[in-house]
């Protein structure tokens with residue numbers, strides 16, 4: 496696999512990062528709608544979604560037997576699988592790939608779990624460097640308010656209960672998220688993350704995102720310009736079945 500660095504593939508990779516409730520999924524869904532409506536071929540990859548490690552993760556979580564290092568390695572395995580199957584092939588074919596959470600999530604969460612900062616970075620050396628990585632910065636009281644208002648229960652690892660910061664899941668979650676934010680903040684300069692003010696209204700943030708993404712689309716082929724019978728056209732058809740949506744605002 497490639498080592499971490501500016502990729503030479505014709506496609507583009509945009510990623511969203513930030514704590515739970517920062518609005519990442521909302522913004523990337525809107526971005527996807529826009530790109531598809533503009534005729535681009537868009538692929539989407541979500542954190543921790545590879546079928547390869549699903550069973551292991553579920554079992555490990557259920558039995559609460561995942562140490563921070565094991566957890567970290569499982570996520571890296573998931574990410575390696577998605578890199579090879581979902582990220583690199585479309586990039587090679589000149590498509591746009593959107594990722595909801597990327598390596599920075601591992602760097603933030605794993606270090607918050609006391610995994611060595613350098614070790615986890617080296618673990619992900621094979622990752623493709625994104626064209627642009629958006630970091631949705633939000634004060635914790637706002638993000639917690641957004642997600643805890645309609646949530647009755649937090650899961651064990653989600654709340655960071657394995658860290659034994661607090662016996663109350665909600666309190667533990669808050670403390671865990673605080674550690675994660677501290678790591679994200681350090682990564683802004685380290686990885687040149689594009690900071691978004693995630694407290695702004697949804698449409699305003701989306702406008703800014705589109706403005707920042709647009710210059711990178713120059714030269715990227717659109718669906719209408721695809722040549723029938725080519726590999727990209729084949730991929731485009733597959734993507735369009737999954738992602739065909741109405742035009743966004």
Ligand SMILES: Nc1ncnc2c1ncn2[C@@H]1O[C@H](COP(=O)(O)OP(=O)(O)O)[C@@H](O)[C@H]1O
Pocket residue numbers: 513514515516517518519520521522641642693694695696697700
């Ligand atoms: N800018 C915003 N202002 C107010 N609420 C928002 C904003 N962005 C997202 N939300 C709401 O906050 C919740 C979490 O958003 P989501 O996009 O799922 O965040 P994430 O993917 O970062 O966890 C959702 O209910 C969403 O509608």
Ligand SMILES: [Mg+2]
Pocket residue numbers: 519520521595
């Ligand atoms: Mg989300």
